Amino acid sequence: MNDHAGVLRIARHQPADGRRDEVAGLLRAVAESMRDAPGCFGAQVTSSDRKEEQLILVSRWQSLEAMDKYNAQPEFAGFQREIMSSLTSAPDVEILTTA
Template identity: 60%
Template sequence: MNEHAGVVRLVRHDPGTGRRDEVAGVLKAMAEAARDAPGCFGAQVATSDRDGETLVLISRWESAEAMNHFGDDPGFASLRDQLKESVSKQPDVEVLTTA
């Protein structure tokens, strides 16, 4: 099995005022769910040196298809919906692919 991620997804979340811990908890649940998904090589929540308040959900995938299949999962969609009221703006999504 190829153990190199073909796709890396970075999603930056800006928590609403006083909601950082809440957002971090939901993102950690998302990362845990992703780690169990077929084609996921790992997922974690991190902070950025650019902005200490922003939380970044990082996931590494075998392929775009595996990533998209997980994104369509109802359990993941439910977690994503929980974030809508807790963030100050739409998440910034960046998808990196192997060159």
């Protein structure tokens, strides 16, 4: 079994005006949930020096299958519905895999 992440999921979130703290709290909660998921090597909420208001959820996964299994859970779908009202647009999600 690999002891390193083969998949990185980078999800950029643009909070609506005055909603940054709310979005950060929601993202921290989902990051904590991800950390307990099978195949997840870690998750954290970050900010960028390029877009100061943007919040980024970075998660590291053993495989695409492990990530997809987590993303298919009803709790994750509920999180996605809940956070959308606090964002200006849908998150920009990028998946990186080991070359």
